[in-house]
Amino acid sequence: MSLARRLALTVALVVVTLGAGAAPASARTIGQIIDDTAIATEIKARLTAETLSNLTNINVKSEAGVVTLSGSVDSRERRARAVQIAGSVGGVKTVLNNIDVKGEPADAAASPALEVTGTVASVDRAAGTITLQDGRVLRTTEQTAVWQASSVGALAPGAQVIVRGAAPAGVRTGRGTDARHWRMATISRVDRTASELILSDGTAVRLTPATNVHRGGERITLEKLDPGSEVVVYTSSPAGIEANEVAVLWSPTASAR
Secondary structure: OOHHHHHHHHHHHHHHHHHOOOOOOOOOOHHHHHHHHHHHHHHHHHHHHOHHHOOOOOEEEEEOOEEEEEEEEOOHHHHHHHHHHHHOOOOOOEEEEEEEEOOOOOOOOOOOOEEEEEEEEEEEOOOOEEEEOOOEEEEOOOOOEEEOOEOHHHOOOOOEEEEEEEEEEEEEEOOEEOOOEEEEEEEEEEEOOOOEEEEOOOOEEEOOOOOEEEEOOEEOOHHHOOOOOEEEEEEOOOOOOEEEEEEEEEOHHHHHO
């Protein structure tokens, strides 16, 4: 069956399902669901086309353009290839990579790669770092890709970019580099019952009533945190699981408004 035919059938099923009952006010619109269905279908089709890479068993979910990949593959190279394919599909805002590598422990990667959206403040080509206007510093690696299609050498201040496959190198504030314990991360899931953020590397970070959650100068509540949001989490110790502060730097829901 052709991709166009599969999309048409999927869209028809979505419309029929929505018509069966009243959706809550917070539910996605029919247009958003159709867009996400099209994104997931296109990604799955491209993964299936990679027959030599054995990417057919990867599960794909899209919500507001935030794509979550899960399942297992045989190597890190295939895991990275799946993320590359998903990120190349139109309408994808970010990719949450929950794919396991067979025979490899979940914590095997010492420094998880990031997917970051932002505006370039400066580029240190000699050091291989990119500093964004919100203060995040990224160290580029051989796997780093800059979207839209570009290179680190071609970046200039003011460029709006998505950087995939970079390693966290620091956070700068108005007073210089922030010496507190921090981690850059993408939110994979929000557990509002437990007041926890599940980050894209699997870490669970607990929020307390004293946790300062903010977007710029605006204080926000846990209810306003969305999966796919890029954050900097500050804790009292390197292995801390309780956040003192969560700075929201980019949100797929806010950017779509």
